[in-house]
Amino acid sequence: MTTPEVPEHGPTGASQRRGPFRVGDRVQLTDPRGRLHTITLSPGATFHTHRGYFRHDDLIGAPEGSVVVSTGDVAYLALRPLLADYVLSMPRGAAVVYPKDAGQIVAMADIYPGARVVEAGVGSGALTMSLLRAVGDGGSLLSIERREDFADIAQGNVEGFFGGPHPAWELRIGDLADVLPTAAPRGSVDRVVLDMLAPWENLDVVADALAPGGVLIAYVATATQLSRLAEDVRDDGRFTEPSAWESMVRGWHLEGLAVRPEHRMIGHTGFLLTTRRMADGVPVPLRRRRPAKGAYGEDWTEEDLGERTVSDKKLRRVRRELGRARPAGAAAGRPEADADDEVPSAEAED
Numbered sequence: 167m168t169t170p171e172v173p174e175h176g177p178t179g180a181s182q183r184r185g186p187f188r189v190g191d192r193v194q195l196t197d198p199r200g201r202l203h204t205i206t207l208s209p210g211a212t213f214h215t216h217r218g219y220f221r222h223d224d225l226i227g228a229p230e231g232s233v234v235v236s237t238g239d240v241a242y243l244a245l246r247p248l249l250a251d252y253v254l255s256m257p258r259g260a261a262v263v264y265p266k267d268a269g270q271i272v273a274m275a276d277i278y279p280g281a282r283v284v285e286a287g288v289g290s291g292a293l294t295m296s297l298l299r300a301v302g303d304g305g306s307l308l309s310i311e312r313r314e315d316f317a318d319i320a321q322g323n324v325e326g327f328f329g330g331p332h333p334a335w336e337l338r339i340g341d342l343a344d345v346l347p348t349a350a351p352r353g354s355v356d357r358v359v360l361d362m363l364a365p366w367e368n369l370d371v372v373a374d375a376l377a378p379g380g381v382l383i384a385y386v387a388t389a390t391q392l393s394r395l396a397e398d399v400r401d402d403g404r405f406t407e408p409s410a411w412e413s414m415v416r417g418w419h420l421e422g423l424a425v426r427p428e429h430r431m432i433g434h435t436g437f438l439l440t441t442r443r444m445a446d447g448v449p450v451p452l453r454r455r456r457p458a459k460g461a462y463g464e465d466w467t468e469e470d471l472g473e474r475t476v477s478d479k480k481l482r483r484v485r486r487e488l489g490r491a492r493p494a495g496a497a498a499g500r501p502e503a504d505a506d507d508e509v510p511s512a513e514a515e516d
């Protein structure tokens with residue numbers, strides 16, 4: 167991993183995110199219906215739609231938050247895109263980590279200024295930008311991607327966002343398992359972030375690279391990947407007990423008294439799993455809680471899968487309720503009770 171050179175004039179990318187609009191700036195335009203358009207300011211250029219045009223020169227030199235009106239009388243609000251806007255509008259090769267998950271990764275893996283971080287794969291570079299922001303100019307991020315074409319797209323996106331090469335960033339092409347052992351000395355890495363199909367295949371090299379106490383965080387799309395990774399982390403013996411979660415973000419509609427959740431949301435992106443590197447030679451403390459009976463067996467029962475079993479007695483009663491006429495004299499709304507029936511309660515009836 168290379169030693170970054172800290173630039174003299176403030177943090178990388180900060181200057182191009184401040185002040186009036188300049189030539190070369192990316193500008194996000196919002197039209198009256200909330201539709202977004204992104205342009206790159208160029209002298210003499212025009213922005214056209216079927217409802218007229220305006221000149222880029224009308225925006226160059228104007229402050230962010232200006233409104234420009236087209237010849238068709240459409241008003242566009244002009245702002246520099248935030249990182250989240252940039253990620254969702256930039257060119258993509260592979261699927262990107264959404265901003266909601268990037269935020270979780272930075273916070274929950276405790277990616278701090280000055281940290282030494284390794285990331286694989288890089289895909290379109292979306293997560294890379296959040297990681298670079300978090301480590302800062304004085305940290306280091308080694309990003310490893312096995313597909314050259316994806317790495318190329320990522321480099322274009324990252325450099326487009328920061329306005330050039332980032333001093334903390336090194337991008338290597340190759341497989342994590344081959345590159346990491348040669349690129350980072352054993353025990354030198356503070357955090358490893360994996361976003362790939364089979365992260366469990368790389369646990370060995372990750373364990374070698376991580377410093378004691380270092381964090382591994384992995385982002386996986388399916389429950390089967392999550393299960394495989396968790397079991398392999400446990401089997402490895404050099405990591406603490408893993409923990410996993412997902413995050414769901416639901417937007418809210420805000421209009422007068424009509425303040426309510428949006429009808430639509432992104433229901434699933436991926437799951438996150440974290441674990442930490444034990445000190446060398448120290449066995450992982452045994453879990454106090456025993457796994458559910460059969461959780462690791464071939465013959466799964468409802469109980470193993472966390473489902474509540476229904477007693478034969480309850481089944482007999484339900485069948486009676488469905489299959490026979492109500493006897494005379496039974497209380498309205500409640501079928502005849504057996505002597506051995508339980509006292510009904512919300513819990514028992516569930």
Ligand SMILES: C[S@@+](CC[C@H](N)C(=O)[O-])C[C@H]1O[C@@H](n2cnc3c(N)ncnc32)[C@H](O)[C@@H]1O
Pocket residue numbers: 260261262263286287288289290291292293294310311312313316340341342343361362363364
């Ligand atoms: C979903 S994409 C990553 C997206 C990226 N995190 C982003 O936010 O734009 C997964 C990437 O991992 C790469 N990959 C998979 N296995 C890899 C490995 N063992 N070493 C390096 N890259 C790998 C794939 O080529 C792919 O580009």
